[in-house]
Amino acid sequence: MIYHRDNPFIAHLKFRKRINGQESDKNVQHLVFDMSNSGISYKCGDSIAVLPKNSESEVAEVLQLLKIAPETQVNLPFLSEKISIFSALMEYLCITNLSDQFWKWFAGIKANPDIGLFIEDKILSSDPEGQVLAKSYSLLEILKKFDGHCKTEPNELVSKLRRLTPRLYSIASSPLVNRDEIHIVVGVVSYTNAIGNKRNGIASNYLAHGINIGEGVRVFTTNSMFALPTNAESNMIMVGPGTGIAPFRGFLQERQCIRDKGGKVGKNWLFFGDRNYASDFLFREELLTFKSTGVLTNLDLAFSRDQENKIYIQDRIWERREELWSWISNGAYVYICGNASKMAVDVENTFRRIAMELGNYSESQTNEFFKSLKNDRRYQKDVY
Numbered sequence: 078m079i080y081h082r083d084n085p086f087i088a089h090l091k092f093r094k095r096i097n098g099q100e101s102d103k104n105v106q107h108l109v110f111d112m113s114n115s116g117i118s119y120k121c122g123d124s125i126a127v128l129p130k131n132s133e134s135e136v137a138e139v140l141q142l143l144k145i146a147p148e149t150q151v152n153l154p155f156l157s158e159k160i161s162i163f164s165a166l167m168e169y170l171c172i173t174n175l176s177d178q179f180w181k182w183f184a185g186i187k188a189n190p191d192i193g194l195f196i197e198d199k200i201l202s203s204d205p206e207g208q209v210l211a212k213s214y215s216l217l218e219i220l221k222k223f224d225g226h227c228k229t230e231p232n233e234l235v236s237k238l239r240r241l242t243p244r245l246y247s248i249a250s251s252p253l254v255n256r257d258e259i260h261i262v263v264g265v266v267s268y269t270n271a272i273g274n275k276r277n278g279i280a281s282n283y284l285a286h287g288i289n290i291g292e293g294v295r296v297f298t299t300n301s302m303f304a305l306p307t308n309a310e311s312n313m314i315m316v317g318p319g320t321g322i323a324p325f326r327g328f329l330q331e332r333q334c335i336r337d338k339g340g341k342v343g344k345n346w347l348f349f350g351d352r353n354y355a356s357d358f359l360f361r362e363e364l365l366t367f368k369s370t371g372v373l374t375n376l377d378l379a380f381s382r383d384q385e386n387k388i389y390i391q392d393r394i395w396e397r398r399e400e401l402w403s404w405i406s407n408g409a410y411v412y413i414c415g416n417a418s419k420m421a422v423d424v425e426n427t428f429r430r431i432a433m434e435l436g437n438y439s440e441s442q443t444n445e446f447f448k449s450l451k452n453d454r455r456y457q458k459d460v461y
């Protein structure tokens with residue numbers, strides 16, 4: 078069976094646990110889905126796509142403000158049958174990130190001239206600051222702003238909303254060890270938006286609080302190019318701070334399993350980091366066990382806020398550059414997973430500095446070197 082967005086597998090949630098300390102200002106959860114009877118086979122490095130649901134109370138409030146009965150039937154272009162507007166807004170449509178098409182339509186709602194003025198002034202204007210501010214409004218927030226003056230046809234409203242997109246999570250287990258399970262690690266997203274309201278990430282909060290153990294979640298898996306070396310005896314360098322640890326837990330489980338069955342595996346080096354050792358060392362016991370069994374040759378840690386001067390994962394990489402360069406020169410694979418905007422750039426720049434200093438490469442030789450590593454699948458990134 079091939080599962081995809083229009084035909085997801087219903088995976089039951091088997092386990093969920095917060096894996097960082099309560100004192101941490103982040104919330105990271107380890108979840109396990111029961112995949113038995115799915116026929117899905119996955120490999121380490123693949124991702125699972127989750128079709129999230131919006132917050133039930135937010136949808137109820139939207140319908141109340143619009144004075145639309147929740148059971149009102151609507152058409153969605155990608156479904157063959159009508160469904161209630163409540164289900165449409167909960168399960169299929171994005172009510173937080175509204176499209177230009179929505180705003181243009183909403184500006185034309187004549188019941189309250191202020192709406193048109195507000196939107197033309199801010200959202201559709203060329204002033205970037207105004208746009209950022211105004212585009213932060215979710216459906217509920219904009220309806221509240223014009224309380225009671227937004228009469229709309231249910232079918233028209235749903236036709237102006239984007240489809241809710243699946244969210245990807247790196248699989249944090251090996252199929253050799255957990256054939257009928259998929260493990261993931263979720264950083265729960267919560268922030269204050271540009272208009273000063275608390276906003277929760279849709280999928281991460283749905284996974285952390287919106288479902289109970291035993292309930293079904295709509296999922297499908299996606300094949301990734303991010304994968305273990307084809308030769309299990311190749312050495313690996315893994316850089317995975319925060320939730321970036323996820324695929325490497327799977328990689329290490331797989332190599333431990335091969336070893337336990339008498340097979341040979343290459344050396345493994347993990348760089349992990351986060352804010353504080355006491356609260357944010359994810360999978361501490363497991364990683365320390367991998368170290369004591371020897372499957373993890375080196376474990377280097379960077380906890381940025383444990384000392385006055387912040388130490389990041391790229392600082393540890395730089396400190397260990399001579400040994401790292403020797404591993405890379407002898408054929409090791411390099412993997413980076415986690416935050417794309419900051420960490421991945423700093424880590425990549427550090428690897429480039431190492432190649433320039435220890436390989437004596439010029440800038441263009443360094444570019445060529447990384448190009449050839451990438452072509453050989455020896456430099457892989459899974460960043461988001």
Ligand SMILES: Cc1cc2nc3c(=O)[nH]c(=O)nc-3n(C[C@H](O)[C@H](O)[C@H](O)COP(=O)(O)OP(=O)(O)OC[C@H]3O[C@@H](n4cnc5c(N)ncnc54)[C@H](O)[C@@H]3O)c2cc1C
Pocket residue numbers: 124129244245246247248261262263264265266267268269270277278279280281282320321323459460461
């Ligand atoms: C290949 C891949 C693998 C991934 N693996 C993992 C994984 O293993 N674990 C994991 O936790 N995530 C992973 N992600 C990210 C994950 O897919 C989701 O993007 C993440 O969970 C947030 O989704 P959400 O629905 O909770 O948030 P959304 O509702 O999508 O909200 C997130 C959006 O909110 C906005 N936002 C967030 N923070 C702020 C802020 N401080 N200020 C202003 N705006 C902000 C940004 O626009 C951001 O895009 C992965 C992504 C990819 C592409």
